[in-house]
Amino acid sequence: MSLGIIIKKEIKELLTPGTILPIVVLSIVFGSMGNMIGGIEEELGEKPLIGLINRDTGRYAGFISTFFDEEATIVYNGTDSAKGLSQVEDTGGVALLIIPSNFSGNILENIPGVVEVHWVMEGAGIMDSISSGVVDTLIADMNYQLSRLLIEEHVHINSSLMLNPVSKNQTTVFKGKELPGVSPGAISSMLSSQSIMVPIVIMMIIIMAGGTVISSMGLEKENKTLETLLTLPVKRAWIVAGKIAGSAIVGLIMAVIYMIGFGYYMQSLSFSELDMQKYGLTLGWGDYLLVGLSLFVTILAGLSLCMILGIFAKNYKSAQALTFPITGLAIIPMFLTMFKDFETLPLIGQMVLFMIPFSHPMMAMRALMFDDYVLVVGGIVYVTVFTIIAIAIAVHIFKTDRILTGRMKKNRGLKKGFPWIKKYGR
Amino acid sequence: MNAIEITGLVKKYGTFPAVKGISFQVKQNEIFGLIGPNAAGKTTTLRILATLLQPTKGSVTVFGFDVTSEASRIREIISYLPEDAGAYKNLTGMEYLEFIAHFFGQGKKKNAIVKKGEEIADLGDRIYTKVDTYSKGMMRRLLVGRALMIQPQLAILDEPTSGLDVRNAQEIRHIIKNSVTQGATVLLSSHNMLEVEFLCDRIALINNGYIIESGSPTALKKKYGAKNIEDVFTQVVR
Numbered sequence: 322m323s324l325g326i327i328i329k330k331e332i333k334e335l336l337t338p339g340t341i342l343p344i345v346v347l348s349i350v351f352g353s354m355g356n357m358i359g360g361i362e363e364e365l366g367e368k369p370l371i372g373l374i375n376r377d378t379g380r381y382a383g384f385i386s387t388f389f390d391e392e393a394t395i396v397y398n399g400t401d402s403a404k405g406l407s408q409v410e411d412t413g414g415v416a417l418l419i420i421p422s423n424f425s426g427n428i429l430e431n432i433p434g435v436v437e438v439h440w441v442m443e444g445a446g447i448m449d450s451i452s453s454g455v456v457d458t459l460i461a462d463m464n465y466q467l468s469r470l471l472i473e474e475h476v477h478i479n480s481s482l483m484l485n486p487v488s489k490n491q492t493t494v495f496k497g498k499e500l501p502g503v504s505p506g507a508i509s510s511m512l513s514s515q516s517i518m519v520p521i522v523i524m525m526i527i528i529m530a531g532g533t534v535i536s537s538m539g540l541e542k543e544n545k546t547l548e549t550l551l552t553l554p555v556k557r558a559w560i561v562a563g564k565i566a567g568s569a570i571v572g573l574i575m576a577v578i579y580m581i582g583f584g585y586y587m588q589s590l591s592f593s594e595l596d597m598q599k600y601g602l603t604l605g606w607g608d609y610l611l612v613g614l615s616l617f618v619t620i621l622a623g624l625s626l627c628m629i630l631g632i633f634a635k636n637y638k639s640a641q642a643l644t645f646p647i648t649g650l651a652i653i654p655m656f657l658t659m660f661k662d663f664e665t666l667p668l669i670g671q672m673v674l675f676m677i678p679f680s681h682p683m684m685a686m687r688a689l690m691f692d693d694y695v696l697v698v699g700g701i702v703y704v705t706v707f708t709i710i711a712i713a714i715a716v717h718i719f720k721t722d723r724i725l726t727g728r729m730k731k732n733r734g735l736k737k738g739f740p741w742i743k744k745y746g747r
Numbered sequence: 748m749n750a751i752e753i754t755g756l757v758k759k760y761g762t763f764p765a766v767k768g769i770s771f772q773v774k775q776n777e778i779f780g781l782i783g784p785n786a787a788g789k790t791t792t793l794r795i796l797a798t799l800l801q802p803t804k805g806s807v808t809v810f811g812f813d814v815t816s817e818a819s820r821i822r823e824i825i826s827y828l829p830e831d832a833g834a835y836k837n838l839t840g841m842e843y844l845e846f847i848a849h850f851f852g853q854g855k856k857k858n859a860i861v862k863k864g865e866e867i868a869d870l871g872d873r874i875y876t877k878v879d880t881y882s883k884g885m886m887r888r889l890l891v892g893r894a895l896m897i898q899p900q901l902a903i904l905d906e907p908t909s910g911l912d913v914r915n916a917q918e919i920r921h922i923i924k925n926s927v928t929q930g931a932t933v934l935l936s937s938h939n940m941l942e943v944e945f946l947c948d949r950i951a952l953i954n955n956g957y958i959i960e961s962g963s964p965t966a967l968k969k970k971y972g973a974k975n976i977e978d979v980f981t982q983v984v985r
Contacts, residue, residue, distance in 0.1 A: 725794070
């Protein structure tokens, strides 16, 4: 009986709209995010779009041609490779496959038949390379089917070639850069350290620094120190700036400690042996400066937003609940940028991603590798404007009664005996 | 010039009027008491004077400075002690005094302010221990020290002896009385009528957002034929 009363009390205290609402919002957001990222099953089930150029009139080239006719949707079937590649790009296709003129002849002469694969890569997110993976599997299957044919027909070639008659000569075109000898999967894997590490680092910095500033406001109210602070001869703007700067430093220290551990963990996982420098996928000093600037303005934006939220914290406990919206805003772009590139998201997804200030440093590094300065500089400008507005709002609220009363217009208070007026005294 | 001039002050929280048009003046170097029952509007009035809240209507000046348009000037000359104030728990008492003193002076001036605060708080060696370990009485002494160490032109004290034992309360009353001899003006609110009678040169009784009586304790006792201010209060509020 007593246990039941205690449980009831605990639930009543913990299960408030303030704790439930953020979870509901987050679950809705994640649901929408799933739709934006797109169904993997759908993508795996659909026939991939490819272009096919067959320059060989031999039997085995014909066999391959028929195989791809059945297993894929051919968006180009001609002889002009430039036209074919352009057609594949325009139709959202995955690759242009070219069967050279000596394909069948080579096999009969104990030389592997080479298929040229020109991959069209749209994004480097984890899920962006799924369609290329499907085509890669098809090529492997085609190799197997051709091997079976060679065995059935007792063709006189050496056994290793009979088991593996086709080899690939692949080139990937990604964001205007031609990367010879690598598949989209390899590039995606090569960039996965950015795909995973960078968003997580930024998310941790924002959550930790943001949590610090919200808690700081909650503690000021809980410890009843805020009123004294506000009557000191110091500009309200300096109080806001001091809190933001202090929290930024503490948040950065916490994030660095966290990330050192996480860095060691990530080092143990080998992502790729490809040399990024070889493909020109490196950043110069100017690029690093832009990444740093993007991160700096984003941290300021996050802290300013937290400062506004912190104003509504009544105490340390309610401050913790107020970190939920920030956590959500940091997690959404983290997942989106991890799984998809900005370009491969639907328009609504791109708009959401751009509007969330935390997205920009997450996207900056990869964007700069492929010389997409518009996205990065545009993001910095947007986040700077966002920060200025957020700081102005925070300073404005600091100058009003709202900093002490938390909420101002609440007619419900009239009916319930002005609970907040009672709380803060009259 | 009066230290405080309040004319027709109205303060609403949303649509609820907490203060409904009060007017009073506080002269320089006097201790003025604002007394009244709970939720009468005392703290709201003190918070407006301390530039924490903005008046909905009316005029409020502190040493000639308007609380709305010249709030930053007022903050340079006042000190506000809220009823349930606290200090930063991770600081020692001394660090807290130093933190506050930073805003009022540097170098020797700052050191003098801190020394004054240390004297007023009179916490001995405990001034060097963390605020987190202080009893309620020690905390209040530290906060009174903080409020008066800067020798403000106007000290606004909300229930300065709230929650203190007799000895601590008495010491703090003496400190407040002494601050006036050094040039301060004090506006305080209190539920303790004996304290008000002991400390205040003049008082105003506030109830339900209105000032319903004001004058010196002696004059009010005479007017209502009362033995003490508690009796006056009971008669007026009835």
